[in-house]
Every structure is written in C-alpha cells, then in structure tokens.
Amino acid sequence: xxxxxxxxxxxxxxxxxxxxxxxxxxxxxxxxxxxxxxxxxxxxxxxxxxxxxxxxxxxxxxxxxxxxxxxxxxxxxxxxxxxxxxxxxxxxxxxxxxxxxxxxxxxxxxxxxxxxxxxxxxxxxxxxxxxxxxxxxxxxxxxxxxxxxxxxxxxxxxxxxxxxxxxxxxxxxxxxxxxxxx
Numbered sequence: 001x002x003x004x005x006x007x008x009x010x011x012x013x014x015x016x017x018x019x020x021x022x023x024x025x026x027x028x029x030x031x032x033x034x035x036x037x038x039x040x041x042x043x044x045x046x047x048x049x050x051x052x053x054x055x056x057x058x059x060x061x062x063x064x065x066x067x068x069x070x071x072x073x074x075x076x077x078x079x080x081x082x083x084x085x086x087x088x089x090x091x092x093x094x095x096x097x098x099x100x101x102x103x104x105x106x107x108x109x110x111x112x113x114x115x116x117x118x119x120x121x122x123x124x125x126x127x128x129x130x131x132x133x134x135x136x137x138x139x140x141x142x143x144x145x146x147x148x149x150x151x152x153x154x155x156x157x158x159x160x161x162x163x164x165x166x167x168x169x170x171x172x173x174x175x176x177x178x179x180x181x182x
Contacts, residue, residue, distance in 0.1 A: 034062040036081050040073045041088030042100040047123045051088050054121055058086070070103030079107060084117040085147065087138050091122055094130025096137055104141050118142035118149050 037058045041051040055067045066078060079085065087104070089097040107113075120138035124131035139149050 034064055035083035036064040037062055037066070037084045037086065038073070038078050038082035039065065039067045039086045039088070040070055040078075040100070040103070041067075041121075042070050042097040042103070043088065043090030043123060047088055047090050050121060050123055054086055054088065058084075070099050073103065075107050075111075079113070079116075080111065082116060084119070085142070086119045086121065087142070088121045088123075089134055089138060091124040091130045091134045094133050096134050100138075101141075104145075107145060109145065112146060114146040114148070116147045118147035 039051055039055050039058065041047050051067055055065050058065045066082075068078060073079070087100060089100045092098070118139065120135050120142070122131045122134045122138070124134075143149055
C-alpha cells in the first residue's frame, strides 16, 4: 500500500521584493496551482505496474500527471512542462535501463532545470541485485542537471523485509533487527 505523497508549496512572488517589518503587504499573490508531474519509466511489466501505482499516488496531490515511456517523452514537450519528474528503471546488472539513460542523455543541458523536483523508483529481480545503486545513479543524473532531490520524512522507520526469522532463514538471507537502546 502506498502512502499519499506530501506536497509542500509556498507562494511565488514573481520577482517582487518580500515585505519587511512595517511595510505594507504586497498585492494578492496568485493562487498556488497543482504541480505538473511527469513519470517516465522503461522496463518490463512489473515496472510498468509499479509506475502506474506511482502515478496513482501522484494523482492524490495533482490531476496533472503524465505517465510515459522514454520513446514517447520529449524534453521540450514533457520535461519543460513538468514541475516534478519521476524516473523509473529496471535493474540490469546493477545498471540503469539503457533506454531510459539514453533518453536522459538527450536533455538540453543549456536549460536551467533548478526549479524542478526529481525522484526515482526501481524494480530489481532479487535482493541485493543493485537496486540501490541504480536508484542513486538516477538521482545523481537528476542532480547533475540541477533538479532538486529531497529525502524522505524519516530515516529511523524500519520495516522488516520478511515477516518471520524462519522465512528469512529459509531464503538464505540475513535479517537485521533494529533495537532501540540508549
């Protein structure tokens, strides 16, 4: 079950100076609009299904969501339109899907993308298949292009991968258990 995305928005002043103490308030600011969210993923049916779930979560905060394959997405028409960009990839030997990476490499680096937020999601064939490396590689590509990447709400939350120690042992995995000790 996916948690709904949280959206933090602040009003834009359109270049006007912010009010100082004692100065009159500026004219009424434009209403904050729902963000445009672009979700692009390349991979198999599992990733496509995951991408649709990501889109479902994104639609809880904005009706302006596009879900595309890299072959159907363009820099001018889609990336520049979006306020937030989510990219998804299957894991191929701890690497990004070549189709997705080739699409990212076509972006025009002359455009300033510093006002856009980025995120990534991946699907791997098994535990320790390189999913974290691929996710970080996608985020690193976004940061090189000056997109903003923001961390999660809390790093202290722990959810075990397996429901029981016996299940972990039968699969030949080691399960780390968090303890809260002072």
